[in-house]
Amino acid sequence: MTFFFSETVPVTTGTVSVAFTDRRLDLGDLAEPAARDAALAEVATATGATPYLMHQVHGTDVVLVEDAGDERPHADGLLTARPGVALLARAADCVPVLLVADDGLIGAVHAGREGVRRGVVTAALDSMCALGSTGVRAWVGPHICGACYEVPEELRAEVAAVVPATSATTSWGTPALDLGAGVVAQLEAAGVAVTEVGGCTREDESLHSYRRDGAAAGRLAGVVWRSP
Structure with missing residues (x-):
């Protein structure tokens, strides 16, 4: 399996790897069960680790996973x-965001429009700090760009009032949001070093996009794991 992007970084406890999948795998809840199971098996084989998913709800809750068998x-x-x-x-x-601290604590965050507005990335960083981790680095994965994510003017104003960096205009001149810019601004405000992987999901047909494909869209994933 070849990831859309992958990188391995040293931590005090060994190494951590970060990666992003593309359209070759569909990891969405609405995928055919056989296809989704096969995709998860590919991730497991590629990482040598047990994949762990969450029911994403566009909130700010951050959960510490003690065991891959946890609910x-x-x-x-x-x-x-x-x-x-x-x-x-x-x-x-x-926006899928992957976090790695110097001590080997790792994180995966789903930052949609509401998550960016409500500060889910900041909540994850606060949780890492509370656990004693420092030296956090972040990888911001493929997402829809500000030139493509059209929204009503009222919605742009609402989100930008909280996260000014999200204010954008589409390539055709209408109000838009740049969620990736908002996430990067939140990370940098917290002193986190950021790697932007790039790729607009709506423009790049090798990536899943709800704006482009509607209900037929699958789901890509940011994946982070620590080697034993």
Whole structure:
């Protein structure tokens, strides 16, 4: 399996890997069960770890995963210090964010419009800090760009009032939101080093996009895991 992007980074406890899948896999809840199971099996084989998913609800809850067998939570952020567990944040235009601390604590965050406005990434960073982690780095995965994510003017104003960096205009001149810019601004305000992976999901047909494909859209994933 070849990821859309992958990188391995050293931490004090060994190494952590971050990666993003593309349209070759569909990890969405609405995928055919056989296809989704096959996609999860590919992720498991590629990472050597057990994939762990969350029921993403566009909120700010962040859950610490103690074991890959734990019940799948309703949340938009996952953290773990356990090797052999691959955390997944899934998206089809929203922003998947992967977090790695110097001590090997890792996180996966799903940041949609409401998550950006309500600060789910900041909530994940606060949880990592509360657990004693420092030196956090972030990878911001493929998402819909500000030139493509058209919204009503009222909605742009509402989100931008909280996260000014999200205010954008489409390439055709209408109000838009740049969720990726908002996420990067939140990360940088917290002193986090950011790697932007790039790729607009609506423009790049190798990626899943709800804005482009509607209900037929699958889900890509940001994946982070710590090697034993």
